[in-house]
Amino acid sequence: MYCLSDYNFAKGDNMPNEKKNKQQDNKEKMQQQKYQSKVDNVTPKPPLLKNLCWAFIVGGLICSLGQFVTDYFSGLGLAKKEASACATAVLVFLGAFFTGIGVYDDLGKRAGAGSIVPITGFANSIVAPAMEFKREGYVFGVGAKMFVIAGPVLVYGMVTAFIIGLIYWVRQ
């Protein structure tokens, strides 16, 4: 709509013509509004609530799995930190493996952030593009595309850690 009126405004030499166009504009606008309301009635409501439920449940389950693995390693006599690190490695392995066999992306279609935000999603973000671009070779394909998403995450994570470390060191 605004494109049309902009065009007329730029032209702007013929008053009656402009008025005519404006009336046409309004008519069109009304028609479009009617159409829009019809469309709104027919199309399903954005599934926000459904998405949120899926994200909550899948995210919660992945974290619970992480807790279970952590507890398992603690039971083997590892200290809290080591157990947590081992659990991270296990989750990363699972995320990478299920991405490899194609299950994780099916899950991701439903779970959205529930499968992206946990560390398994980090593994997914490494394997998915690496697999996708394998035909571009092992250096520029697998090696480089691996970090399409993981790279920025590492960069900004490290920069944040550096800045906060610097502030902490100065204040010490």
Place this chain on the structure above:
Amino acid sequence: MYIMVFIVGGGLCVIGQLLMDLTPLTPAHVLVLFVVLGGILSGIGLYQPLVDIAGAGATVPLLGFGHALVTGTIEDINSFGFLGIFSGALKATATGIMAAVVFGFFMSVLFNPKGKGG
């Protein structure tokens, strides 16, 4: 314990979902945002209490990765001084990064994307 893990872990994912659905942010933006946010929350001392309450519910989401980077840095600053700013972050997250790169590499070599042939 598991209830708190579930609620906090799920809750953080819901925040991510809200960001993805209601703002133009892509998943990559959300991941970067969460790492930075986790680092900042950790730096001002708000994230450790959450980890104490929710365990893996707070460490498994990517905010926990930012938290691990920052706590590692601060720990190393306490023991080695200025050098710790450079050594701490990756020391604390070495297992995760190493696992992600190595497993990621082998999985992408072993498997092919779906629907594009064996």
